[in-house]
Amino acid sequence: MRILIVEDEKGIANFLKEGLEEEYFAVDVAYDGTSGLEMALTNEYDLLLVDWMLPGISGIEVVRQVRKEKPRVPIIFLTARDTVQDIVFGLEVGANDYIRKPFEFEELLARIRVQLRTKEGETSVLTLGDLELNLNTHQAFRNGEEVNLTPREFALLEFLIRNKGKVCTRTRIIEHVWDIHFDSDTSIIDVYINALRKKLNAGEKKNLIHTVRGIGYIAREDS
Numbered sequence: 584m585r586i587l588i589v590e591d592e593k594g595i596a597n598f599l600k601e602g603l604e605e606e607y608f609a610v611d612v613a614y615d616g617t618s619g620l621e622m623a624l625t626n627e628y629d630l631l632l633v634d635w636m637l638p639g640i641s642g643i644e645v646v647r648q649v650r651k652e653k654p655r656v657p658i659i660f661l662t663a664r665d666t667v668q669d670i671v672f673g674l675e676v677g678a679n680d681y682i683r684k685p686f687e688f689e690e691l692l693a694r695i696r697v698q699l700r701t702k703e704g705e706t707s708v709l710t711l712g713d714l715e716l717n718l719n720t721h722q723a724f725r726n727g728e729e730v731n732l733t734p735r736e737f738a739l740l741e742f743l744i745r746n747k748g749k750v751c752t753r754t755r756i757i758e759h760v761w762d763i764h765f766d767s768d769t770s771i772i773d774v775y776i777n778a779l780r781k782k783l784n785a786g787e788k789k790n791l792i793h794t795v796r797g798i799g800y801i802a803r804e805d806s
């Protein structure tokens with residue numbers, strides 16, 4: 584899943600980027616409101632983390648404008664302010680949640696997971712048939728047996744399972760699993776899918792990731 588951080592304090596922004604990448608998120612960073620807004624409107628993010636006090640456009644304004652175009656993307660505010668009025672205002676312009684600085688990374692991560700929960704309400708374990716993905720420990724299990732995946736393989740599988748039963752185009756996969764530095768050759772996805780299938784289907788297990796010719800892939804139990 585792909586996250587945009589809009590935060591002008593580079594120390595905090597980089598700390599967050601590193602921490603979230605360790606949790607297998609694809610992460611982009613904007614250091615001011617203007618580029619943050621532009622990136623938020625141009626790219627497909629699964630969640631935005633927006634600081635309140637920013638050079639250029641304020642965090643409040645970023646949220647307000649993003650909301651007009653993208654009513655559903657979850658937004659969490661980072662704020663050093665903690666008066667009730669400020670927080671109420673932040674939520675009123677369209678943020679889904681907020682966290683006060685200074686904060687514990689673990690708490691922020693938990694709040695991110697809540698915002699990204701699936702329709703079934705799962706926040707830390709995703710399933711598809713006999714396949715289980717634990718988002719906290721980054722372990723994958725097939726029929727109870729652990730399958731060792733690289734961070735990118737895990738992230739790709741997470742995206743497919745979050746969208747199980749729906750066709751994921753190559754473009755959408757790239758937009759949600761890779762960050763802005765991706766160099767645009769989408770055939771890399773096929774390489775990752777092949778590696779994933781090899782690992783997941785070892786011992787001739789049923790294939791769960793199906794090719795939709797010319798379009799992309801779908802995670803589904805039947806064939």
Ligand code: CA
Pocket residue numbers: 590591592634635636637
């Ligand atoms: Ca700031």
